[in-house]
Amino acid sequence: MKHRELNGVHALLLLEGEKLIESIINFCAEKSITGATFNAIGAVKEIELGFYSLSTKEYAWKKAAAELEIDNITGNVAIVDGKPFVHAHGTVSDNETHAFGGHVKEAVIGASCEIFLTPLLGKIERAYDEKTGLKLMRLD
Numbered sequence: 001m002k003h004r005e006l007n008g009v010h011a012l013l014l015l016e017g018e019k020l021i022e023s024i025i026n027f028c029a030e031k032s033i034t035g036a037t038f039n040a041i042g043a044v045k046e047i048e049l050g051f052y053s054l055s056t057k058e059y060a061w062k063k064a065a066a067e068l069e070i071d072n073i074t075g076n077v078a079i080v081d082g083k084p085f086v087h088a089h090g091t092v093s094d095n096e097t098h099a100f101g102g103h104v105k106e107a108v109i110g111a112s113c114e115i116f117l118t119p120l121l122g123k124i125e126r127a128y129d130e131k132t133g134l135k136l137m138r139l140d
């Protein structure tokens with residue numbers, strides 16, 4: 001991963017084989033970032049996407065192992081159990097420009113991936129919510 005900070009915003013460049021979510025978690029842990037928002041574009045060679053069902057309270061996961069464009073991945077970083085936690089959703093498209101997307105579990109970078117991550121002043125925490133079965137942001 002290559003990195004440069006500009007006016008408090010972190011430009012990150014991931015290269016082939018690096019993992020998107022893992023890299024962001026490690027970067028935030030290293031920089032003691034406790035809240036952030038980010039977006040990413042680039043390409044993957046593998047991605048795992050999910051759809052969350054409120055009735056079963058489970059994710060249905062789908063893996064795609066192919067070269068795909070990252071049309072957009074948008075996400076945030078919060079703290080869960082004292083550690084950085086990434087929540088990201090994204091859309092990718094194939095060699096016929098057909099797009100699909102969902103909740104991003106992990107993505108292995110293809111050609112490259114450009115991320116702009118903006119740290120927030122302060123800390124955002126998540127906690128388990130019984131009604132949804134999800135770790136929701138605690139904003140109260």
Ligand code: ZN
Pocket residue numbers: 087088089103104
């Ligand atoms: Zn999600």
